[in-house]
Amino acid sequence: MRRFVTSLLCAAAIAAAPQALAAPASFKIDPTHTFVHFEIMHLGLSHFTGRFDDVDGSIVYDREAGTGKVDIRVQVASANTGVEKLDQHLQTDEFFHAEKYPEVRFVGDQFTVTDGEVLAVSGELTLLGVTRPVTLQFTHFNCLDAHPMARVPACGGNAVTNIKRSDFGMDAYIPAVGDDVRLSVEVEALIPQEDGEGA
Template sequence: MVLGLLRRLRPYGASDAAPGLSVPLPPGAGAFGCEAVDLLGQPLGSVEVTVTALDSHRVAARGTTDPYGYYMAVLPPGRYSVMLTADGLAPARETVEIAAGVAPAPARVTLEPGRRLELPPAGTWVFDPPHTAIRFIAKHVGMAHVHGRFTRFDGGIRVAEDMSDSQVSVRIDASSITTGNQTRDNHLRSADFLDVENYPYIDFTSTRFAYHGGSKWTVHGTLTMHGTSRSVGLDTEYLGTVNGGYEQELRCAALARTELHREDFTLNWRSMLARGIAVVGPTVQLALDVQAMYRTHDTPTPPH
C-alpha cells in the first residue's frame, strides 16, 4: 500500500493525478518520501528514519521504512535534516526542502556497511569487575520499572583467530542481586525467585558469534538460571580496544543486551502474586557493559 502511494505522489491538486491514487495534503503542507536500499540496490526494511527541522532542531517526524524500504512523512514547509540508521550500517544523512502542496517522488538513499573496528587480538581476555556492569530492568507489577544489578561475577573471552569461533563465559553470584530495596532483594533471593541456596550461580556459555556488519554481533549461547538452561542471543556492540589502566593493559569493551522471560526459567511469579508479593513482572531486560583485559597470548577457555 505504502509502495503504491509513494510511486503515485503528485503535487496536491495536480490535474494528471488519477482519482484515488494521489495523496491529498493538508493545506500548506508538503510531503517527503525516501527509499532505503543497500549497495546492491536491495530494499532495506526497518531502517529508522528521523526528520529534524533545521530551524528549531526539533524532531518533526520519526518512523521506520516498510518491507520495501519506503518511508513517507507529511511536513510543514521548511528545511529538514533526514537521518537513516540501521544496525550494521553507516548512518546516512540528507537535507531536504519541503514546499507547500508538493509531494515529490521518493529519494533513493543508499546505506553502506558500517565501519568495522579492528577486532581484538586472539588470546584470553578477563573481565575487569570494577569497569564491568551487569544490570537489568524489569517492570514492577502494576507500578514503575525496577532497576537492578549483580555486584559479584567473573568471566572471560577466548578470542579466536576467526572471531566467529570465539567463546565467552560468565558466572554470576545470584545472591549478589540488588535493586536498592532490601525487602524486595530478599524476595528475589528466596525460593520464590532465584532460590540462591539451591542455585547459587547464573551461568552463560556462548556457542557461536554471528556478525551483522559494522560493530554489531549476536553472541548465541546457553543461559542457566534456577536450574534451567535456555538458548539466548546477546545483541552485542563491540566498542574497540585501548591501552589503559594502572599497568597500561590492553583492554577491549562491548555492550550486550537481551530480553529474558521469567517463565522460561520456571520462576513462578504467579505464585508470588497470589501471595501478595509484587516483585517484578514476567519480562526482564538484561544489559552487560563489559570491559576485559588482555592476559596471555594463548587461548585457553575462560574460567567460570
C-alpha cells in the first residue's frame, strides 16, 4: 500500500546530483532494487509489516528549474507478508480487491526544494480506484555519476509517508487491524541503457 511512492526519493536525489545530470534527466526505476514496505497495527499488540516486490515507473527531473514528475506503479499481486494465506487474503475484496484494482499508482509533480536539495515530493495516490493527495518525505538520497555495474548515472534513496486506509475505502477489521498505515520506500533508478537492461 505504501512504498508508491517512492521513487520520489530518486527524484530528490537527481536534484542533488552532479552537473553530469544537468536537467532534464530521465530515470527508470530499477525493479530489482526497489520495494515498498507497509506497517500496520495488529490487535493492539504489534506493528505487522509486509512489502510489495513488484514496483516500477519513471522519474523526470529538471535540476535547474526544480521541477519534474514521478510516476510509480505497484502491482498488488506482489504483496508479500511471509504468510501465504495472508497474502491471498490481501488480494480479496476485503482489502486490495486485486481482480478489479491490480495496481496502486503514485503520480507526483510538486517538489519541495531547499538550497538545491529535494526534501519532499507531493502528488496523488490512487488505491482501490480512489485518488487522494500524498506527500513523500525523504530521509536519505544520493546520486552516482556512474553506477558501478550499469555504468550510467543512478540515484536512490528512502522515503516515508503515512496514510489512512479508510480514506481509500479499505476499512475491513478496523480497529482490530489498524487504520493508520506507514509506508516506506527503498528505491534505485538509473538512466536507461541503450539495450534497456538494468543491473
